[in-house]
Amino acid sequence: MTLPASPDALKAALESVLGDHVAHITQALGETTVTVKAAGYAQAAALLRDAPGCQFEQLLDLCGIDYSEYGQGEYEGPRFCVALQLLSISLNQRVRVKVFCPDDDFPIIASVNTIWNSANWYEREAFDLFGIMFEGHEDLRRILTDYGFIGHPFRKDFPITGHVEMRYDAEQKRVSTSPSRLKTAKLRRASSVKTTTPACSKQSPHL
16 A cells, blocks of 8 residues: 655645645645645646646545635635545545635636546535536536525525525415515524634634
């Protein structure tokens, strides 16, 4: 079995392979996270898959992140991020990759579906739940919510009650939708209990 590279060796390999594509690299809890610049995201992904010393053949996961309320509002920076978990079977090593969308109002980033075909449904999920657009994706449509769903439910500003509610209409003998009647005030009162902020909320969003 191939022994994984040390964290320092992996960091050196990433810096050498990615060059100017790197925004910064962090190491914490035995894990390495590389944040790449949005402009060269697709090129960096191809290098991570193919370059000697990296060879991350598998994309294990891809998800969206909304940092708008990170650190109880103390965070300043781009709102939307895409995070990838990569695995190199050849070299027995892992890395987390992050890329921030430059535009908060219209978050868009390149698709990596042609580099790792497992990105297909993951990117659709990030689009559905966060509204992140993936340029070059050939089938970017909702995957978890209904076709007529309004908004993106994992965004921090999405209402707790949602916009519509679904129910079975016995007279029409079908499922119907109508504007949500649930009072948000009750939910706010129920969630007004003070809680202690976890220590992790003060960590850098780049970890």
